[in-house]
Amino acid sequence: xNQVEQSPQSLIxxxxxxxxxxxxxxxxxxxxxxxxKQDTGRGPVSLTIMTFSENxxxxxxxxxxxxxxxxxxxxxxxxxxxxxSASYICVVSATNNAGNMLTFGGGTRLMVKP
Amino acid sequence: xxxxxxxxxxxxxxTGEKVFLECVQDMDHENMFWYRQDPGLGLRLIYFSxxxxxxxxxxxxxxxxxxxxxxxxxxxxxxxxxTNQTSMYLCASMRARIARGGETQYFGPGTRLLVL
Numbered sequence: 001x002n003q004v005e006q007s008p009q010s011l012i013x014x015x016x017x018x019x020x021x022x023x024x025x026x027x028x029x030x031x032x033x034x035x036x037k038q039d040t041g042r043g044p045v046s047l048t049i050m051t052f053s054e055n056x057x058x059x060x061x062x063x064x065x066x067x068x069x070x071x072x073x074x075x076x077x078x079x080x081x082x083x084x085s086a087s088y089i090c091v092v093s094a095t096n097n098a099g100n101m102l103t104f105g106g107g108t109r110l111m112v113k114p
Numbered sequence: 115x116x117x118x119x120x121x122x123x124x125x126x127x128x129t130g131e132k133v134f135l136e137c138v139q140d141m142d143h144e145n146m147f148w149y150r151q152d153p154g155l156g157l158r159l160i161y162f163s164x165x166x167x168x169x170x171x172x173x174x175x176x177x178x179x180x181x182x183x184x185x186x187x188x189x190x191x192x193x194x195x196x197t198n199q200t201s202m203y204l205c206a207s208m209r210a211r212i213a214r215g216g217e218t219q220y221f222g223p224g225t226r227l228l229v230l
Contacts, residue, residue, distance in 0.1 A: 045221070
């Protein structure tokens with residue numbers, strides 16, 4: 001069964017600090033991995049997308065890494081801001097004969113405090 | 115920019131009512147999806163559609179139906195709303211042809227439905 005597990009479930013950090021969110025997956029056959037940011041009461045917005053051959057990708061202060069051997073990804077946020085308070089969702093895509101199937105992680109709820 | 119809109123941000127309905135949730139995308143995407151999001155359960159796929167008049171069941175289709183009469187519009191229907199269908203409903207769209215670098219699902223703002 002395809003699974004995506006994220007940790008921690010929730011995190012509180014002080015403004016200006018860095019943090020790293022984790023995503024472990026057992027999805028096959030792996031196609032790509034995305035990180036989404038979801039503000040409270042709004043739909044998810046894509047931050048990064050990585051394929052098998054990519055092991056790091058940055059989007060401003062967000063840097064995602066992917067280790068396809070260990071099936072782990074991380075999202076590192078640098079110099080956090082209050083606006084980073086949101087849920088971060090890891091989504092892994094598998095492509096097979098049935099098409100493109102997405103498996104969503106449960107998300108990490110990040111709160112940045114002043 | 116891709117735009118996915120949903121007809122309502124908030125809805126309050128009574129048990130047994132028929133509920134329509136509308137989703138429209140403006141990027142000519144072939145694939146459209148309906149999810150529900152509940153605390154501790156993450157996003158769960160209800161139905162998806164890969165073409166006009168085509169639909170496929172997702173992980174939790176029971177109690178729901180869908181309609182895709184036009185490419186840009188995908189409707190989720192609760193034939194007889196129940197309290198356990200109180201949730202946040204998210205619509206998404208995506209291109210059918212997967213680019214080499216992968217494709218992204220674009221989400222609408224969500225509809226928070228409360229069934230009393």
